[in-house]
Amino acid sequence: MAKEVVRQYLPLLDEEGRGAATEDALGRDRHYLPDTPEEDPYQAGHRTCAGCGPAIEYRWVLKAAGQDTVVAGPTGCMYVANSTYLCTPYTVPWAHTPIASGGSFTAGMAAGYEALIRKGRHPGPYPNIITMSGDGSAADIGLGAISGALYRNHDALFICYDNECYANTGIQVSPTTPYAGMTTFTPFGKAIPEGTRLPPKNLARMMAEGHPHCYVATATVGYPVDLMNKTRKGLNHHGAAFMHCFTPCQKGWVYQTSMTVEIGRRVVEAGLFPVWEYDPEQRKYHYFHPPVQRPVTDYLAMQGRFGHMLPEHIANAQQQANRNWETIGMDVPAELREGEDPERHRRLREETYSMPLNRGVGA
């Protein structure tokens, strides 16, 4: 007789009751951490760059998932920099997959574990099955395989760690490279002064709209507890779940190493990466409303990849952010509306901030 497939339940971490919080001048909780698990299935000793956002994301996700987890990683920085011959930083089973097949490999793992448990060949419970693909894989080369796995509703969590470029092969443009983000394939010049002219692919929204039975969420490394809880919600969801996580790449984006987490917050506060959850039962989006709303320059000026932007480009970026504020149901303050006018940036250039010259604001 077929055995029952028993699923795990991972309790959510407390995001309220922030007794130990110390707030910064802008009213943000800066140092709050609940009782996080002590286990670290992603250990120190890997070879990613200092301040690597994807490495921070890997660590928090695997901390949230715990030891009864299996992980797949398609080709990208988080495969290459983490695994040298006979050596990985994982204390859980991990497999590399070709860049195109993170979705299909993970679907196979999920179906395989179900079958083994039913046949009594794996003692169970059903493990936490996670694949973490770069944006080049999840939004481009491996998109079809992930979409197929989501559609067939395999019980696994599919994560895109988004460093907005093909980092491992030398910081080339990817479908999630933001407007005006410079990469080695989109240098700025006379013909295309903004570098990247296209808007980024809205990957998470595509996944939610296209697979309405799946749990879908966006997160950033700027909000670790939120990232851990969304990992757990995705794993607790019976069926396929997708998470799109914003993960700064200090090598490709050119910023001070210590600023990774700060950039993960500022992108949200600048309205350029809305953080939300899609609940498949209610078929509704739940948007996070950050307590601080900033001009996009507070975010852009921290990174060398935006250092070439001209006033009209900054105005375009502010326009994009303002539309995002409207989409998530927040008012657009007058100062941010004025930022849609290139003239304002021409005037401010000499006075308040240094676009297009990058001085590392916030460092």
Ligand SMILES: Cc1ncc(C[n+]2csc(CCOP(=O)(O)OP(=O)(O)O)c2C)c(N)n1
């Ligand atoms: C089919 C295929 N095309 C190209 C490559 C070369 N390649 C290896 S890693 C990589 C970059 C992947 O980018 P992304 O998925 O965003 O991960 P990141 O390196 O940014 O972490 C590429 C293009 C490959 N391995 N397979």
Ligand code: SF4
């Ligand atoms: S290039 Fe970027 S993504 Fe790759 S290891 Fe370095 S910081 Fe991380």
Ligand SMILES: [Mg+2]
């Ligand atoms: Mg990438």
